[in-house]
Amino acid sequence: MNCPFCHHTESKVIDSRDSAEGEIIRRRRECEKCGERFTTYERLEQVYPAVIKKDARRENFDPKKILEGVRKACEKRPVPIATLEDLVHKASVWVQEQETEEIESKKIGLKVMELLHDLDEVAYVRFASVYRSFEDLGEFMKELKDLLGKQKSG
C-alpha cells in the first residue's frame, strides 16, 4: 500500500477495525518515510475450500446450507435469527482459517455443533442427532467425546 503523499511503499498500521459485517477492515496507517497518516479499506476475500461430501463428491461451500441446518435445529427454540446468522458467520470464518483447498463436510458439521453447544443445548442435541455425515455411530461418539472433553478443559 503506497503512501498517497510520497508514494513510499512501507507504512505501519496504527489502528485497525472491522466493519459491522466483518468483511471490510479499516486500517489507519502511518507512512514510514514522511510520517503522514492515511486510511485504507481492505475487503477480505471470500475464498472457501471445496467441501468433500461423504460420497467423496465435491461441492462449493455454501453458508446458506449451514443456516438451513441450524435453523431447523433451533425450531421453536428461543434463539434469534441474528444469533444464528452470527453462528454461520463464525463457522464460515473458521472454514476460511483452515487454509486448505478441500475440507470434509463432517469437520464443518463438528464446528457447527461446537458453536451450537454454546448457544442452546436442545438445538445442539437435535443437530447432533440428525447429523448424518459420520461414517458410523462409533466415530460420531468418539468425535463427540473429544469435543466435549476439549470444551471442559478449554
Ligand SMILES: [Zn+2]
Ligand atoms: Zn509518505
